[in-house]
Amino acid sequence: MRPVHVLAAAGAALLSLSALSACGKDDDASAKGGSGAIEVTATDSSCEVGAKTAPAGAVTFKVTNKGSQVNELEILAPDGKVVTERENIGPGTGAEVTVQLSAGTYKVMCSAGMTGKGPSQALTVTGQGKAVDPRLDEAVAAYRTYVAQQVDDTLAKATEFAAAVKAGDTAKAKDLYAPSRVGWERIEPVAESFGDIDPKVDLREADLKQGDKWTGWHRIEKALWKTGSLKGEGPYADQLVKDLQTLKSKVGTASISPTSMANGAKELLDEVATGKVTGEEETFSHTDLVDFKANVDGAEKVYGLLKPVVKERNADLASTLDDEFAKVQKLLTKYEKGDGYVAYDTVGAKDRKDLSDEVNALGEPLSKLAAVVAR
Structure with missing residues (x-):
């Protein structure tokens, strides 16, 4: 069972990923092939996602927790199932997660307190992606x-x-x-x-x-x-x-x-x-x-x-x-x-x-x- 009362220090130590370049705040994400990252800023009550669309294929999300609670990032498929998630993102820390997405409209959700609930933003993925x-x-x-x-x-x-x-x-x-x-x-x-x-x-x-x-x-x-x-x-x-x-x-x-x-x-x-x-x-x-x-x-x-x-x-x-x-x-x-x-x-x-x-x-x-x- 995911622990919901996790020390921020543990989250910081465990959630580093290889650095990838960020895409900024444009509506379209340059995330094709994992060469760019969609910036996500999480707080205790908000989830700001730096893109509304992305090309199919490998998409990287770079999340920063600016809130006071441990947070998690969830990517939800059009049918509501969790495609992937990254838990235990402590206050003041960040993480990156790469996921393969096919065409469709997904939800990018931030969950303060790791409750499985929280604010989200739609992300529309288009195209076929590479083989x-x-x-x-x-x-x-x-x-x-x-x-x-x-x-x-x-x-x-x-x-x-x-x-x-x-x-x-x-x-x-x-x-x-x-x-x-x-x-x-x-x-x-x-x-x-x-x-x-x-x-x-x-x-x-x-x-x-x-x-x-x-x-x-x-x-x-x-x-x-x-x-x-x-x-x-x-x-x-x-x-x-x-x-x-x-x-x-x-x-x-x-x-x-x-x-x-x-x-x-x-x-x-x-x-x-x-x-x-x-x-x-x-x-x-x-x-x-x-x-x-x-x-x-x-x-x-x-x-x-x-x-x-x-x-x-x-x-x-x-x-x-x-x-x-x-x-x-x-x-x-x-x-x-x-x-x-x-x-x-x-x-x-x-x-x-x-x-x-x-x-x-x-x-x-x-x-x-x-x-x-x-x-």
Whole structure:
């Protein structure tokens, strides 16, 4: 679940992308081929977009947060689905995101407080764009298959988890809790593109607002590890399965492109840095390292599918990503225990910093992936 109370310093450290030239404030954006950037200025109550039109193809958005709250940029397709997003843009910081857009009218939205809502401006994309490398089409097709497999795995394991909850079998439910989340965590950016499914299944107690109905994994997590009683949790277990079935029915319609894959990989690393490394995600169960591993695996899967093109276009970046993924995976093995990982509350401050440093070292080059595949 995206954390909505993120330190600005963390956002600044994690959201740098390779510098691209800005297009200014003209009505037409010179964003063709990723050679220019559409300036976006976000505040707590406004979203000023420096262009109303752009040519089809790779479009880069350069966003600056001049507000007092952490912000996010979302690009919404004509059907309302999230094409791509960049979260955790701290006050006084900025970020760039490159995305492949075909003809149509999109919404560029800024969301102060990362609520998934906020002011937006229409962007009309015209033309055909350049031909896409067929290897990237193959990568998208393979990723769709991977996403479907992860959703199926999550639904199957969540169904087992729900049965244990309804049976009042606390020990079994605890054993099944973390494994039921792995598939979800591997493809969370895709799942988030469907709007309300994410808060229904993955909302944390710390992110509840007045009037929110708390459902999903973390509500049951609290019952298992904090209150120690599953009484009354059966309906929430059923709702979790129902919401995941909804995700399964919709996931085939997700908007996926090479750039959305690359941006999603970066989002998964941001999830690690702002939720898993801090221990905020699994407050009661302390199974954060299982989620950590799943996020990294999901990001590495994307990179692996895009790697043939990346290696050809930027061999140095490919080499760096190979090295950094290997370092993070190696560091995670230090905390393995049986088929899982040690409880995160047993990981000391120094070790948490080591994990954070490795994630940041991977996040920086990973942020360049979308620009490379969009060339």
